[in-house]
Amino acid sequence: MLEFDLDSIIKKGSLKSFSVASTDRYYDHTTFKIESLSDYIQLVETLSFSFSKNPGGDLLYRGMADSQWWLLPSILRNSGKNRKTYALEHDLAVSFLSEMPDLFSNTNHNFEKLSKMQHFGIPTRLLDFTQNPLVALYFVCAEHPSKQGRVVFTRSWLSHFDEPIVECISSLFLIPYLLNMPLDGWLEKSNLSVSDYLFKVYTDLHDTSPLFVKPIYLDRRMEAQKSVFLLFHNYIRDTADIKYYHYGGKGEKNLAHLSEDLEEIYKEQIQAPTLSFGSSPCFVVDKMSFERLADFYRAKSNWEEGESFSQKFDRAVASRFVLEDDIEPLELKDIWFNFASILIPAKKKRKLLMELQYIGIDEAYIYPDVEHIAKRVKKHFY
Template structure:
């Protein structure tokens, strides 16, 4: 029997989107968070894992380089996760994926224009469904272990990938795992070396500190990824992404509606340069 999947809903307006979101469930569960992307064809993964970005092999050095040249920016960060959040803010590719708990924020990002082969493309808003055991706060031990994978060299990450198939006891005897524990203990001295390898392989939804204006403005949160990818034999049965499409021809009208509701560049990006750009564009487009 051929399985015919139902076409994704195509958003026509903000009110249409809100109506859809209010009933957006999967197996009785409501979304944990949302992510908006300007192009429906993009694969959902952190930038550091994307082949076109070519950063995975240099992740450790990139992290250290940024802290080295701007140490004052990171002086108040207590954990590697805190540093990754700040690096994400400054647009360094990391193993974090931005999401939001506000669906209108996700819709705003999905309404940005994008062209492929000279043609405007549809955007998408994805709803993220994960069970409670895959949801953590910023100070979770599991999050610390996943974040500190960024401190490993590419060869160490390859060693880690080979060790994932071991049982927990053997896994924790591996030298590369002991090195990971060393990094975790820098921020958590009493951390017990009993890492479950399965906990490093699958992404986790993280509720961060509301430590900067942009996270607050965007109702931001993150997915943190450990392993670069699951093997072809493994399927993440917990993680579910369901999407709606934002038609290219509807983007401008939807964005105008969002601006009337206070969802715009100046509110989502509270830095003064973003606010100035939004204000200049608004008046430039004002024919009155």
């Protein structure tokens, strides 16, 4: 986990001068603070050098002009519950697709469609990151001069836009109503199993959770910004909750072997439910509950000879999981352990913006179109 790696680097002394205590519960993770561009470059250079010694993916950055902003995709930001409103994603996407059919005529993958919509300002389930730390710093300093800014960074392997799981999640915008859609049937169209999907999105086994995807660069802007997208998936619910509560905690026959463990597996959801039906909590899958569920099945001995664990797991949970209609935000524990922050004081933003300009990172670099380049030329003479 990034948190432990950073702790080791800080203890060696090279970053102690930049390390500060976090005062934000949402961003309760390793936090640094810089005062100048040279500070920032020294910090990033030290991190890059330290991580280059042990493979573990790319360093990815997101610059935010206000340090209080959360890591939410645009489709979630206007929702009071931090989840999308009913069918909003579908309606936005289909409306834009119908208005601009030529824009998508040569688009072969749903992730490409999503990234095009994101590129042109349509709210989606994608969140922009960059592989260039200077681009992230520019976005921090370019707006809200009176607000403290934040560069959030993480380390992750990048998925490709044409991978089955990426295409599978990206296709969800095509479905207007997917409440309680069986997970097995949805995944089958992409030749994915339930274990393939759940282990990819709910474990850190391969450093691909959360799911970062490198898109096809549509134009010079995306290329200049070294764009990467964080792809958000939907909540997954374990329908054992209905049978469990309906049978007063005793469980149906096919769940009798599980019923006495459900309270332990989903204890956080029972105590503080993410979703509910009536007064009963839904058993929403998260990283912790999935780890307990997987451990429960690993410990079982009545498996057929020659089966892999994935085959055993898929057979045991067949037709049990469903998709919910809500997009799942990042779990707090992910933010605490797999991300870190660099704070930029409001009073330093203007100076940092000038220093970035001196090394060629300006508005025309970030947005290399005719309008912004003309603006830079005019500014030089006027």
